[in-house]
Amino acid sequence: MTIPPAALQTAAERFGTPLYVYDAAELDAALLRVRAAFGAARVYYAMKANPNLTLLRRLHAAGVGFECVSPGELARAEVVGASGAQILVNGPAKSDAEYAAGARLGATFIVDREEEVALLPPQSQALVRVNPALAVSTHDHLATGAAGSKFGITLQQAPRVLEALRAAGHTALGLHVHIGSAIRDAHDFTAAFGRLSELREETGPLAVLDAGGGWGLDADLHGIAREAWAAATAFGAELWVEPGRYLVARAGTLLTRVVGTKRTGRNFCLVDAGMTELLRPMLYGAAHPVTPLWDGPETADWDIAGPACESGDLLARDISLPQPRRGELLAIGEAGAYGAAMSSTYLTRSRPAEALYEPGRHSGADWTPIRRRETPQDVWAAEI
Numbered sequence: 001m002t003i004p005p006a007a008l009q010t011a012a013e014r015f016g017t018p019l020y021v022y023d024a025a026e027l028d029a030a031l032l033r034v035r036a037a038f039g040a041a042r043v044y045y046a047m048k049a050n051p052n053l054t055l056l057r058r059l060h061a062a063g064v065g066f067e068c069v070s071p072g073e074l075a076r077a078e079v080v081g082a083s084g085a086q087i088l089v090n091g092p093a094k095s096d097a098e099y100a101a102g103a104r105l106g107a108t109f110i111v112d113r114e115e116e117v118a119l120l121p122p123q124s125q126a127l128v129r130v131n132p133a134l135a136v137s138t139h140d141h142l143a144t145g146a147a148g149s150k151f152g153i154t155l156q157q158a159p160r161v162l163e164a165l166r167a168a169g170h171t172a173l174g175l176h177v178h179i180g181s182a183i184r185d186a187h188d189f190t191a192a193f194g195r196l197s198e199l200r201e202e203t204g205p206l207a208v209l210d211a212g213g214g215w216g217l218d219a220d221l222h223g224i225a226r227e228a229w230a231a232a233t234a235f236g237a238e239l240w241v242e243p244g245r246y247l248v249a250r251a252g253t254l255l256t257r258v259v260g261t262k263r264t265g266r267n268f269c270l271v272d273a274g275m276t277e278l279l280r281p282m283l284y285g286a287a288h289p290v291t292p293l294w295d296g297p298e299t300a301d302w303d304i305a306g307p308a309c310e311s312g313d314l315l316a317r318d319i320s321l322p323q324p325r326r327g328e329l330l331a332i333g334e335a336g337a338y339g340a341a342m343s344s345t346y347l348t349r350s351r352p353a354e355a356l357y358e359p360g361r362h363s364g365a366d367w368t369p370i371r372r373r374e375t376p377q378d379v380w381a382a383e384i
């Protein structure tokens, strides 16, 4: 964690908890690491990881494009000023609204199945998403390039779909592959890019190879970049990438306050955040680092449990902590990606506030609020 504990305490007092905080320096550093590894590759941020407008504006100002998978994400891209070649429209089941918005913005479409060739707006720019049919080292729900998954077009079909795009008057820019998220083993990328390269003879040279995202936080980016560039070069193509998690995960921390404890055979540290604020542990068995912001000798292993009436509402298990006391703060790390983005209003819980840490940026104030906490009225505002 890069934000000092005293600053976290200040933020929790000022904005309340549960609270998402982001370290601006780490956001910038992550983008620099990506650029250092991937060189001239064009970077499209997969905004599903965290669509906060302040973060999007920052990335847009740094020259990053956006990968969008819903009408709402396209609207966010437009609101922060992106257009044309800065936007990719992706997704396995695009709606008419997405085709129309993509066409209006001049975006590039990622074709996920053959029937889409006939659905694309006239004279679209398009990439063909290939499913390399590989088992990859991640949770099943995060794997997108396995045989039988709902994503992409088979290797055998891909050259035909490129041809069909050209025949229909579209610009077939090239191929796209994304094999999943939070991938642990870099060899999975080598295998995927290798499968794509097998198509070179059939497809001939292409303008673009989009190597997707999915890099684990400790991934060897330089190694992945080397393999991606080798595949792009084989096609004579420029390289595009679509990181989501890598760009924002480490910058984000969920701050939650201890509500109390309970011993039932297991030791529960009860906190004011849970599955509604951070779903990843429940959805994917994800492990997030947990740091207590109070001192003392460690007493036992604790399960960190949220307030929802669901047995699975646990943020972490078997965490060694000093005796938890009501009101103390816990920092749940690596929560910047798929954290706030997946938060929900289940149980009419208000989604948390978010704040950006940028010491000295605004006349001495270290914190900038970037999302206010919802009220119950916000939650039911659309109901009649």
Ligand SMILES: Cc1ncc(COP(=O)(O)O)c(C=O)c1O
Pocket (backbone or CB within 6 Å): 046, 048, 049, 067, 090, 144, 178, 180, 181, 182, 212, 213, 214, 215, 242, 243, 244, 245, 246, 337
């Ligand atoms: C097509 C596509 N590109 C990029 C990403 C970003 O993945 P990650 O956040 O793991 O980098 C995703 C996420 O699932 C995706 O589906």
